[in-house]
Amino acid sequence: MHLSEHESPKGKKVSLFITCMGDMLYPETGMSVVEILEHLDMEVDFPAEQTCCGQPAYNAGYWKEAKKVAETFLDAFEESSVIVTPSGSCAAMVREIYPKLFKDDPKNLPRVERIKRITWEFTEFIVEGLGIENLNLRLPKHTVFAFHDSCHSLRHTESKSASRTLMANIENAEVVELESAETCCGFGGVFSVKMADLSGAMLKDKLDSILACPAKVLCGDISCMAHINGGLALRNSDVRMQHLADFLAGSLKNNENSI
Amino acid sequence: MKIQSNHFGQEAAINLKDEALAFAVKKATRKAFDGRLQAMAEISTEHGEQIRMQAASAKRRVLENLPALLELAEQRMTENGMQVLWAKDESEACELVLEIAKDHQAGQIVKGKSMLTEEIGLNDALQKAGVSVLETDLGEYILQLNHEYPSHIVTPVLHKTKESIRDLFIKETGMPFTNDAGQIAGHARKLLRNAFLTADMGITGGNFIVAETGTLCLATNEGNGRMVTSLPRIHVALVGIEKIVATMEDFATLTQALSRSATGQKITVYTNMINGPRRPEDQDGPEKVFVIFVDNGRSKIYASKYAEALACIRCGACLNACPVYHQIGGHPYGWVYPGPIGSIITPLMKGLENASPLPYASSLCGACKVACPVDIDIPRMLLELRNDLVETKLSAPMMNFMMKAWMIVMASKLGYSLSGKAAAWFTNLFPIQKILPPPFNGWAKYRQFPQFSNRSFHSMWKEKAKKDG
Numbered sequence A: 001m002h003l004s005e006h007e008s009p010k011g012k013k014v015s016l017f018i019t020c021m022g023d024m025l026y027p028e029t030g031m032s033v034v035e036i037l038e039h040l041d042m043e044v045d046f047p048a049e050q051t052c053c054g055q056p057a058y059n060a061g062y063w064k065e066a067k068k069v070a071e072t073f074l075d076a077f078e079e080s081s082v083i084v085t086p087s088g089s090c091a092a093m094v095r096e097i098y099p100k101l102f103k104d105d106p107k108n109l110p111r112v113e114r115i116k117r118i119t120w121e122f123t124e125f126i127v128e129g130l131g132i133e134n135l136n137l138r139l140p141k142h143t144v145f146a147f148h149d150s151c152h153s154l155r156h157t158e159s160k161s162a163s164r165t166l167m168a169n170i171e172n173a174e175v176v177e178l179e180s181a182e183t184c185c186g187f188g189g190v191f192s193v194k195m196a197d198l199s200g201a202m203l204k205d206k207l208d209s210i211l212a213c214p215a216k217v218l219c220g221d222i223s224c225m226a227h228i229n230g231g232l233a234l235r236n237s238d239v240r241m242q243h244l245a246d247f248l249a250g251s252l253k254n255n256e257n258s259i
Numbered sequence B: 001m002k003i004q005s006n007h008f009g010q011e012a013a014i015n016l017k018d019e020a021l022a023f024a025v026k027k028a029t030r031k032a033f034d035g036r037l038q039a040m041a042e043i044s045t046e047h048g049e050q051i052r053m054q055a056a057s058a059k060r061r062v063l064e065n066l067p068a069l070l071e072l073a074e075q076r077m078t079e080n081g082m083q084v085l086w087a088k089d090e091s092e093a094c095e096l097v098l099e100i101a102k103d104h105q106a107g108q109i110v111k112g113k114s115m116l117t118e119e120i121g122l123n124d125a126l127q128k129a130g131v132s133v134l135e136t137d138l139g140e141y142i143l144q145l146n147h148e149y150p151s152h153i154v155t156p157v158l159h160k161t162k163e164s165i166r167d168l169f170i171k172e173t174g175m176p177f178t179n180d181a182g183q184i185a186g187h188a189r190k191l192l193r194n195a196f197l198t199a200d201m202g203i204t205g206g207n208f209i210v211a212e213t214g215t216l217c218l219a220t221n222e223g224n225g226r227m228v229t230s231l232p233r234i235h236v237a238l239v240g241i242e243k244i245v246a247t248m249e250d251f252a253t254l255t256q257a258l259s260r261s262a263t264g265q266k267i268t269v270y271t272n273m274i275n276g277p278r279r280p281e282d283q284d285g286p287e288k289v290f291v292i293f294v295d296n297g298r299s300k301i302y303a304s305k306y307a308e309a310l311a312c313i314r315c316g317a318c319l320n321a322c323p324v325y326h327q328i329g330g331h332p333y334g335w336v337y338p339g340p341i342g343s344i345i346t347p348l349m350k351g352l353e354n355a356s357p358l359p360y361a362s363s364l365c366g367a368c369k370v371a372c373p374v375d376i377d378i379p380r381m382l383l384e385l386r387n388d389l390v391e392t393k394l395s396a397p398m399m400n401f402m403m404k405a406w407m408i409v410m411a412s413k414l415g416y417s418l419s420g421k422a423a424a425w426f427t428n429l430f431p432i433q434k435i436l437p438p439p440f441n442g443w444a445k446y447r448q449f450p451q452f453s454n455r456s457f458h459s460m461w462k463e464k465a466k467k468d469g
């Protein structure tokens, strides 16, 4: 339902939006996305002028500042026909918040209206956009996975069902649900800074449920990754969540090697 | 009740250390949360969603037409023999109640559960005037005994354990020792029953008022609502002006949306639909029924971009769904209405400057909106309030500075890439975890500060482009 106005991306060149956190903290995840898209015969480019979607300022209440940064996004992706990002919250920012930020800006509003229809979170792009449900992957042995769904993937994008669909079609992969899977990990951008203790208590509950789960935990959102993996590191645990794109790209390589 | 919302941070920190509280709150909210899901999906998931959408549109239609519906309700209620009064703020509302009590020589009052009377501080006003008032909802009664405020809008003692309630009854009412919840409730029931029989006046709130028929509707589970509205000579109902619904059919939708969302029931045990005082042929009922419509800041909200907050039917589902509320319960929010909806109506009613932490007391996860039976967009309004804080210069100067700096960096490609490099260099060179200044040191208490990658994606892509030719 979040994609009802989206244009079909089939056969079009894809522009990657890596996001500011992805760029600085998890650049390999960006490479994984590129590898998967190229494997699916998509042409990928990377508009070099991109920085950030403006979400941190928007969520903190600084809408003028957010708008200014959002304009750089509109400029950077001016020529793009399809935008794909490995972060659901950034996709939701562009699709749901930009129209509000620019509603009184007749110069930019048409650009926003265009861009919101071509912006996809990575897994919903593959499943809903390209109509690909099966990546033809197989794991060497039966492995159990669980997902940490980001709040945006639950409530603002189609990523929850898309990521489950992709996993369900991997041979030897089984998906179970985490305890309290739909409860927020406590990040929330400015919330984790302003309300650090509260955010920390929410994180603690999330870490407990991840550590109690024997499955390998995957995640589709870069900000949750930074938050939860940071918490796991401070607990001196060896467990880490892995970004779904990194997992898929890794499996792709293993499959190719074994053929 | 004096507003304490600006101390949210300190109060939350205290509650975070209280393990018994966390246990009680998490257990109770989880039960209510699961109960709601089950009740909403009773027939099918789609059906639950349909109830939600019908309920949402019933309340939205009210908001489109509130002044006219209020007039209609007044007219119909008057025709039904009730006396309708209007109070613009809390002191007017309390004065009206006091006048009624005086005019009817009512020295003893029993009360049904009403958040609005908490909001206007009615009990204090009555007691100051020498009128005795007794809460008869079990939860509210417990709080009155312990001189506490509700921590939840539906289950006011949600923060308390059975043991602490038992001890309170032993100490305050001489109850013999028992560990049986049924026996504890039975003890309270006996005490309350006497009060019902001797009271001169009953005070309640109101869940809905049906405009087309002039009916005051109360949804309760303990039966005290029925006693309060039928045994004393006088019944006074205080209702917020947003409690109107247009038709009986809308009421039917909303009352089940309320019950299913609040407690996971299809319908509450008692649904009182009051159409006026006792008629000559009636066996019981009050001689007079007064309905006081209270504004107390609501019409100001009605005229603002926050009008949809007035669609709230006070079911508490957003509290039960909120991961922040789970951690700390309701008291740290510092006023009558806690949780997600409280974080919106508290600043709107009491002033943003008196509740400035509340809009930030949320990770914006959106669980509240999904749970809300009338689909109130709570995250949207929290964001708007944050923006109002910034625009009215109530935000912290440090934040203002940081956000300006952030904007300058992020809006320029050069600034962005230099800052990324600097961050990577800095975090690799220094024990960043230990030297973070406020406000980031709080972050580092719970998570390892992220290691910035030595190579950004920008540079990786450049290399790839070179390699691919």
Ligand code: SF4
Pocket (backbone or CB within 6 Å): B311, B312, B313, B314, B315, B316, B317, B318, B319, B341, B368, B371, B372, B373, B374, B375, B376
């Ligand atoms: S905002 Fe919605 S969920 Fe929260 S109390 Fe009001 S009606 Fe219930």
